[in-house]
Amino acid sequence: MKYTFSLVALIFFGCHVAIAQPRFKVAAFYSTNGEMDHINFAKDALYFFELISEQQQFTFDATRDWSNLNDNYLANYDIVIWLNDFPKEDDQRAAFERFIARGGAWYGCHVSAFNLPDSKWKWFNTFLGGAYFKTNNWPPLPAKVIVEDRNHPVTKRLPASYISPTGEWYQWKPSPRENKDVKVLMSIAPESYPLGVKTVIEGGDTPVLWTNTKYRMLYMNMGHSNKIFSNSEQNTMITDAVLWLGKAKELKVKSE
């Protein structure tokens, strides 16, 4: 049945046309004043999300204007994605808090969760599950990651472990795992340590995908290179992540 639906949609609308009835709406925020690896990730993410938004029948909009993080703008959307930055202004932060409070969903990537014990936005740290940035490997490298729960909607189509493409991996202190409301879905595999060349993560617990179950949110540490979308299994996870946050089921896509 699902298959029939997408086929019918294809016949009616062809490719690359606006979706008549989006199942949910996504707004992605990103910046281009920063590290090239972060900019490249955002560029690839725009390509990827536009592609799957057609296949999976949702609206995908993107903006570099973080002042759009306000009540009026956010009222149009179900999910907010932060690709490579985070809000710096108090009113933007407050609008985001209200968006989350009324059931809005958040998908954060890489540096979007960067925060330190002296960061002023305490709500955000609580939202993340208490994780403060501690260290990262340098230079960026691929890493073997473990899928901790293969029954969760986000990770159900992933193998037990895989090599995730080149990235700068963050370790957190405290680890979000220490928070009982946090569900860690993926972490760095022990055999990946020591991870790094110049700056090395020697070991320990390094969650890379988690949700704070008190909110509709998912944080993914991937986002530092032009290679993030070059693993089709991981791409499937990213698709499933958006569908989960959008409370939508996967539509079967006929490959071209």
Add this chain to the structure above:
Amino acid sequence: MRSVSTILILLATSVCFGQKPDFKVLAFYSKDVESDHGDFAKKLRSFMNELSDERKFTFDVTTDWTNLNDTLLKNYQVVVWVNDFPHTDAQRKSFQKFMDNGGGWIGFHVAGYNDKDTNWPWFVDFMGGAVFYTNNWPPLPARLLIEDQDHPVTQNVPSVLSAPTNEWYQWKPSPRENKNVKVLVTLDPINYPIGIKDIITAGDTPVVWTNTKYNMVYINMGHGEFVMDDQFQNTLVADALLWVGKSKSPKPIIAIEGTGLPEMISVKGGTFMMGDDNGDKDEKPARKVTVADFRIAKTETTIGQWRTFCLATNRRMPEAPWFQQSEQHPIVNVSWDHAVAYAKWLSQQTGKNYRLPTEAEWEFAARGGVKSKGYPYSGGRNADSVAWLAHKSEGTMAVAQKLPNELGLYDMTGNVWEWCSDWYDDTKRFYTTRGGAWDIGLKNNRVTYRNPLGPTSRNHNKGFRVACD
């Protein structure tokens, strides 16, 4: 019908009348193809028109593949397939005869495409056995390795190419498995996995090769409007055509451009203690290193200097960062590969051996060479008097505004990280950048600090300066 198209071909001829061309090329392309393949055909055509004027050959183009017949091909020494291949037996037979008689062929991109439905065994053998297997999608830039730097097709390019956006094909079997095939250029495994929608994850991916049983070169580039944007890749394309055309016309002498050349400072060689026993693990132990005399640029390569290179080579400028820049600011967002290509170009322009400094040369020069006073930052103990660093500016700054070091070199500390020529360590995955940058803290701006990065990595705070023997 045939006579009409011949007249059209004559009209499209680009060599002046009354001059005997070195050789004659007939290029076939199709209009009713993927738009990316059409875009490439347009770009290649204008490139070849210019080249044929310079190098005295005839370059004719046709969209009528029935021109692939014995009678017409008698007039030509080289056939080029720009974005398609013949679809009828008659055309295939004439081409086969042309090649068997020693004709030349250049095929771009989809011209070499063949799969189980092609039903042309001779062509598969001609391609060295290569059958299309997979491709990346969307089209992406890639790092290419030159496998033979002495071959006439590849002798004028650096050892690595930063190839513009293309759809890369992988072949099964790889043509490398054929003993008659000479692979000239291959996709660097560093690119894997490459793609988003369709991903090439691993394997051998030759991109330029010749089947030595024929006078032919296959070139996988040819998808999209950016393919002809890299001067060195274009040089390879030109040299491939001239090679199969057996060109006798000498390479034109390029006028040496006086402006835009970097000002070089002579550094007298010597022995120094490289590294720092109190620094990071990769700075230890401090050890005795000797460097020979060399020359190094007084400043980081500027935007103006890089622009000269871009204008001379039809290359695109890298993306501008978000902060304000003048022509005197250091060029940024250039990779190690780009910096090496710039040095190669400077060398070709001047006949001198421009290159990146080795790490030892860089550190020796940053410390002030034989005149060193042993400062932790290049030129002084007080970092702010010699360097832009630690976020004290809004971005990079024009070069040579702070005090120079003992040798008269500017901004060796701060402003932008500078690429060095050698590997960071024995794993040979990363090159080293040196000297810190405007948005980097004091500790990482020390003259001994080492920052490893992959050869294609680019950033708003990474630049370079050239050295010379």
